[in-house]
Amino acid sequence: ANMKLILIxxxxxxxxxxxxxxxxxxxxxxxxxxxxxxxxxxxxESLEHLELDFWINPSAPALPVDVRIPAVSVQSVKxxxxxxxxxxxxxxxxxxxxxxxxQQDMAESAQRQRSSTFDFGTYxxxxxxxxxxxxxxxxxSFVEKIQIGESYEKRPLYVLKFSTGGxxxxxxxxxxxxxxxxxxxxxxxxWIANKIASDYGTDASITSLLDKxxxxxxxxxxxxxxxxxxxxNRMWRKTRSKIPGSICVGVDPNRNWDAGFGGPGxxxxxxxxxxxxxxxxSEVEVKSVVDFIKNHGNxxxxxxxxxxxxxxxxxxxxxxxxxxDYAELxxxxxxxxxxIRSLYGTTxxxxxxxxxxxxxxxxxxxxSYDNGIKYSFAFELRDTGRxxxxxxxxxxxxxxxxxxxxxxxxxxxx
Amino acid sequence: DIDDVGHxxxxxxxxEDVLDKGRTVSCTAEVLYHLGSKSSAPxxxxxxxxxxxxxxxxxxxxxxxxxxxxxxxxxENIPDSxxxxxxxxxxxxxxxxxxxxxxxxxxxxxxxxxxxxxxxxVKQVKRTDEDLQFDYVLLLHEMVSQEVAPWEVTVLWHPQxxxxx
Numbered sequence: 001a002n003m004k005l006i007l008i009x010x011x012x013x014x015x016x017x018x019x020x021x022x023x024x025x026x027x028x029x030x031x032x033x034x035x036x037x038x039x040x041x042x043x044x045e046s047l048e049h050l051e052l053d054f055w056i057n058p059s060a061p062a063l064p065v066d067v068r069i070p071a072v073s074v075q076s077v078k079x080x081x082x083x084x085x086x087x088x089x090x091x092x093x094x095x096x097x098x099x100x101x102x103q104q105d106m107a108e109s110a111q112r113q114r115s116s117t118f119d120f121g122t123y124x125x126x127x128x129x130x131x132x133x134x135x136x137x138x139x140x141s142f143v144e145k146i147q148i149g150e151s152y153e154k155r156p157l158y159v160l161k162f163s164t165g166g167x168x169x170x171x172x173x174x175x176x177x178x179x180x181x182x183x184x185x186x187x188x189x190x191w192i193a194n195k196i197a198s199d200y201g202t203d204a205s206i207t208s209l210l211d212k213x214x215x216x217x218x219x220x221x222x223x224x225x226x227x228x229x230x231x232x233n234r235m236w237r238k239t240r241s242k243i244p245g246s247i248c249v250g251v252d253p254n255r256n257w258d259a260g261f262g263g264p265g266x267x268x269x270x271x272x273x274x275x276x277x278x279x280x281x282s283e284v285e286v287k288s289v290v291d292f293i294k295n296h297g298n299x300x301x302x303x304x305x306x307x308x309x310x311x312x313x314x315x316x317x318x319x320x321x322x323x324x325d326y327a328e329l330x331x332x333x334x335x336x337x338x339x340i341r342s343l344y345g346t347t348x349x350x351x352x353x354x355x356x357x358x359x360x361x362x363x364x365x366x367x368s369y370d371n372g373i374k375y376s377f378a379f380e381l382r383d384t385g386r387x388x389x390x391x392x393x394x395x396x397x398x399x400x401x402x403x404x405x406x407x408x409x410x411x412x413x414x
Numbered sequence: 415d416i417d418d419v420g421h422x423x424x425x426x427x428x429x430e431d432v433l434d435k436g437r438t439v440s441c442t443a444e445v446l447y448h449l450g451s452k453s454s455a456p457x458x459x460x461x462x463x464x465x466x467x468x469x470x471x472x473x474x475x476x477x478x479x480x481x482x483x484x485x486x487x488x489x490e491n492i493p494d495s496x497x498x499x500x501x502x503x504x505x506x507x508x509x510x511x512x513x514x515x516x517x518x519x520x521x522x523x524x525x526x527x528x529x530x531x532x533x534x535x536v537k538q539v540k541r542t543d544e545d546l547q548f549d550y551v552l553l554l555h556e557m558v559s560q561e562v563a564p565w566e567v568t569v570l571w572h573p574q575x576x577x578x579x
Contacts (some may be wrong), residue, residue, distance in 0.1 A: 123496050183495075232496045235531060235553060235562040252560070273560040309557075358558050385529040386432065388555060392497030 022099060024071025027092035031059045037086050040314035041065055066091060122190045122393045123183055129220060132190060140197045149288025152241040155223040157288050160193055162215040170298050172411055175218040175277050176305040178235045178253050180225025184381050184391045184399050185305040189219035209411055222253055222285055224238035237273050239283050246270035251277035255362040256286045259370055260318025263361035276362050285334050301375035301414045302368035303407060306398055308388050309380040310348045315369040317353030320362035325374055332413055343402040376412050379403060419549060420449040431467060439464040447524050455520045473573040476505045480546055492533040506536055511573050513569045516579040525556035545570040
């Protein structure tokens with residue numbers, strides 16, 4: 001009698017909510033061993049009063065049969081199967097539980113959408129990133145989204161300009177994702193952008209920095225490559241430009257700068273992942289940045305993010321001799337590495353590119369340094385090889401947070 | 415430098431157990447890179463000072479689990495694009511690491527630096543003997559050239575006999 005009452009009650013509630021309820025419904029997976037058993041299930045299927053809902057109908061012995069059974073019939077169907085020696089397993093114990101969870105998930109997701117919070121602890125697509133750039137620019141008066149050019153496949157190159165006033169103030173450049181597979185860099189750049197925007201006015205260091213200088217941040221320096229890592233090849237590094245006379249695609253954008261171009265540490269083979277390209281600045285992604293920085297004329301620092309290896313490097317890469325400002329850059333580099341380590345103990349090795357990683361010509365910070373931008377540093381973020389390019393998303397925020405401490409140290413000194 | 419032979423390196427290393435951080439063990443090694451020859455692997459002698467953690471129970475559990483699978487295990491992209499590894503595939507991932515160690519050793523020179531970038535694909539092959547067999551496609555990342563290249567690697571494994579590549 002109680003069962004009946006409950007059923008009527010829930011049916012009424014269900015009706016009033018215009019919802020069909022699946023409380024107590026079970027989904028079974030039945031494994032038939034022969035034609036005989038398939039026939040038995042087809043017989044079961046024909047008994048309409050049981051209101052069985054076959055998600056996979058019985059057809060051949062090799063294929064599983066999935067069936068949703070209303071609560072009232074569960075016990076009798078199982079008894080039938082067992083008496084016939086037909087094997088089954090329970091796919092879903094209570095379908096309503098599953099549906100309730102799904103509703104909950106969807107509500108939470110919609111909630112998140114409404115408050116339009118960008119989850120900085122997960123990897124995003126290019127479109128999601130571009131939307132967030134728009135969001136930041138609209139939310140903060142001192143943040144502006146500017147386009148400095150277009151990629152090979154005609155995607156806009158968006159830079160966030162952080163400026164609290166003045167006219168052509170001394171500026172800091174920060175870019176990420178020039179090598180598209182280094183996903184933690186684009187992700188960290190987004191966190192950093194949000195950090196700077198939201199901390200201006202409350203954090204003494206950021207406030208005094210932006211009151212004197214401008215910051216330009218390019219979170220996705222190689223959008224074509226980035227999209228390619230999402231759609232086709234997660235390990236893609238280069239641009240996606242067509243190379244005349246070759247079936248291979250793309251140029252290593254960090255061998256394409258006009259600094260010792262074509263020298264050791266870069267390949268002249270188009271199919272190589274470190275192919276320097278037909279000529280310096282052949283890649284529009286590189287040329288756009290070069291032109292922007294030259295036209296601005298007042299950059300004091302040039303910082304670029306890569307992964308992985310945990311290194312903090314300054315020029316030179318194209319030659320193995322020390323830059324004139326070696327002592328200052330080494331000391332500043334060590335201070336920055338120290339700040340990074342202070343948070344989670346993550347250790348970064350400091351040194352010139354040539355000594356620390358390898359000789360590599362045509363690199364961006366060599367170009368910026370030789371063009372008068374003294375504070376030129378390249379970071380290689382987490383990790384040291386365990387996950388490499390595939391750094392788990394739960395490490396994005398810790399990586400961004402510690403990296404930011406290092407960047408701040410450098411910016412404060414500029 | 416050893417004239418007419420090659421370059422020898424004497425190393426003192428500290429090994430950290432990735433699955434039991436904080437647990438370290440010392441190791442000494444001698445590595446000899448042969449002069450000129452690109453086709454021969456460096457000679458390696460290594461001694462571990464102290465004991466490695468016993469994994470007998472976990473090994474046996476993994477072995478039993480795989481042996482009792484009705485269908486051969488097949489998986490791809492470990493870790494996935496976001497760095498995730500499903501817990502039940504973690505041993506497959508670890509075995510790939512061990513196997514990649516061998517491949518890396520066989521292909522190293524003084525000018526290479528390899529890491530396992532990803533298990534692109536793995537397929538179990540059922541055997542009539544007691545070994546487990548996994549046919550892997552491993553992506554190895556080489557730091558100096560920056561190339562990520564696929565390697566087909568067949569691994570035999572047994573709880574007592576260990577891994578063979």
